[in-house]
Amino acid sequence: MSFLQPLLLWALPLAALPVVIHLISRRRHRVLHWAAMMFLLEARRAAKGLARIRQWLILVLRVLAVLLLVLAVSRPLITSGMLRFGGGLDAVIIVLDRSASMEQTGVGGIPKREEGLRRMQEYLQRIGRVRRVILIDSATAQPLEIETPESLLRLPQTQAAAASADIPQLLQKALDLIEADQIGSAEVWIVSDLQRGDWDPASGRWSELRRQYSAQDHIGLRLLAFDELPKNNLALYVDQAHLENAGQGDRELRIDLRIRRMGEAKIRERVPVEIVVEGARTRYPVELTGRETIVSGVVLSIDGEVEQGWGYAEIPGDDRPADNRSYFCFAPPAPRRTVIVAENSTAAEFWKQAATVPNDPSVEHAALVLRPDQTEEIPWEETAVLIWQAPLPTPDVAAKIENHLMQGRAVFVLPPEGPSEDNTFLGIRWTRWHSVDPRSEAGRVTQWQTKSGLLANDRTGEPLPVDALRVRRVRRASPGSLVAARLGNGAPLLFRPATSIGTQAWFLATWPHAEYSNMGEERIVAYVMLHRALQRASAQLSHARTVVAGSPAAIAVHDANRVHPALRAASLPASHLAGVYTQGARMWALNRPESEDGIGVVPDQRLEELFAGCRFSVIHNRIDDNVSLAREVWRFALAGMLLALLLEAALSLPPRRETSAVAQPLRTPLGSREVA
């Protein structure tokens, strides 16, 4: 609570006036020589209980009335969830979540981000006396001094962005700023929709943040939470778009789409997907079934002379406009280069053959085999897929592989021959080799992902012959992974780590040798698997690249020109904005990360745990609520004062003596009494 007229608070001691008057009146009593003392003593004994409480209550109500009057004239401002008395603040730091999910709109069409900013602006205008207002937005993650609250909504740093947010990092930035600038009393306002992906509540950084914030008594953490989820939402993804020759000099653009549904949608729904390529609009109706519908190979005819281009697919608007459109670009495919680092030459040979057999003759396929001690020679910039059949990489090499993965390329990790090691890569560690009977259930693949991933069904919907694989030896790994194929005994055969950068890091738990599996004979599975990874990864090497907004790969667009869409307001930085960018012959399509379309929010209980010990409060908001963060509450103070005075008057009323059953017989003398 703060006050518009804080000087008037000096009048607060006036609240003691009723007590002083009470004490004076007790001292200035009249003296009466009294005869009927026996009744008075008895009455005083009896009146000690309720009557005394009543007297105290009257006194308290009088004090309260004066107190509320002083409060009312001081014009108090109350902030939701905040009960801090005192003067001005040294700083208000706004941590703004600009992630794509913050673009969810309400009935009025105003996104959460804008509504949060509007409320912050109104709050800053109300509270007045703040020495500094600092914005830390999730896209730039840089502190920015705000001159006037009115400018908050116009800044490029507060406009819509398509990237995800890293809330722990932003809070750390805020804390660093407070310490560096030696800011006294500060409020850190987090404007966010509590998306689990942005908050990363499982991160170890929270314990350190909690420790630091709880040690700072002068910092108040306020969360302005817009955790309302969309009631019915569809999210569209373009997984792939590439040109193919259709013969007779014609070309086709093949597009793979995905539509994910969340909320209470109808069981079957027909959605018109509009695909715009170089300005030409095509409508393609999609029948939705289940939570996710995959549409592979939407074919569009393209002018035979077109080598390179861009476009987007979109679905009709809903509560989250940010996930209704997905950009893509296409160009002649880049050479599909594979680097094989293997300790076993037989294995290396198998993978080399698989990698160099072209599935598209128009694209160059190449493979380079290296020993584990030759990792310095890996041409990282040209490599689409890295096959690693060796002890798990050392931290230096692991960092390079992670960078390789972050650029959208792929890695296959196969187990080494040697004994178990303590090394981990992306959180996964190989344990021991196990032998299984290939003729038994345990030696067969009984479960695999047929809808997406490397083992997905082909375009005709036919499954890959994964069930034809027979495994003799399999190496177990530590748990915590996402399994794509599993043997009959439950052992994972193909899996990937459950980390954001590990989406294209595939762990294969056996070898293609005859003593390990029949993968060498049933080559089709290994071949398809590898070439699917190659196709996706080499797309990142192409002149036309699809990258995730805000990812390291997106930084390249900073020097590029934005082609589409035209921005209504200046927004920074470009690497966090969805759209199409070009620079010379190179082209980028930036899209939001998939994690932004999730419906998981951090629950209140978890929030309490994250901020345990800190001066923290949550203000839950709905986009359509027209609630102000700071309100003048002098009316309530006046109403309270009136109520207190009314109660005081009611309690002060003397008992109705005229009708009192006790007093009545005393009024009239008994008179003479005739005795028999």
Added chain:
Amino acid sequence: MSGSTHRDYLDPAVLSRLKALPLCARQPMLGNVSGRHRSPVRGSSIEFSEYRKYVPGDDKRRLDWRAYGRSDRYYVREFEADTNLRLCLVIDVSGSMAFSGNGELPKIDYARRLAAALAYLAVGQGDAVALYAAGDRLRREIPAKRNASHLRKVLDEIGNLRAEGETGLVECLHAVAEKVRQRALVVVISDLFIRADALTGAFQHLRFRKHDVALFQLLDPLEINFDCRRTTRFVDLEGNTTIIAEPDVVRQEYQRALATHLEAIDDLVRDSHVDYHRVITDQDYGQVLSDFLLRRRPKGVRG
């Protein structure tokens, strides 16, 4: 201060108005001389009492020959004896009787007026008057006599009464019961700020002595209404007790306690056959006495 020369507690107008009303006892009295009150012994007044069988030794002059003629048996006619009465005035002179609230007459002055008028009336009709001042003990006592000089002495003493000290009314009433051996009309004037159960024994004692007991309980209007406004320091008139109280806070409980006490007094006087009069000191004492005398007149007697 009232003295022997300034008897402002005697109002001639009130006395002349009351003179027409006799002071009667509710039961037969035993007096020394002939008077206007009934006596328990048979006498020779004109008031017929009963017939009794003749026994040898009776005065033959009292034989009723008409009854002998009707019944052929000897009967003796008997008549009631008339005698005078002893009026014993017991006045409470404890400190509480000094109270006067909001300009009313102090209770002791009111008591003075009642007692003086009764004494005057009694002597005027040939009855004897005794006076007992009941403080923490019997502070003053004047035995019953019926002459005019005695009345002067009693009136002087009434004028000199001072209300002070603690109350000892119960002990004083016991003492009066012991001292007055013959039947008498005992008039007690007090505010009765004593526990009612303590008074029971004293009144029973007086009744045992066959006294006709009349009780005037004097109360000030302020003692009933408790109409104080400001915070007040109440100082006990009979001791050192001091209470600072908010009248509004304790009023209801005070009046409840007083009502309970008065109900107990009502029960007490009913059980003890006491002629009880609750008097509020803003009432006209002449009217109070007039009511008292009228109610005591035997039925059928006029003038």
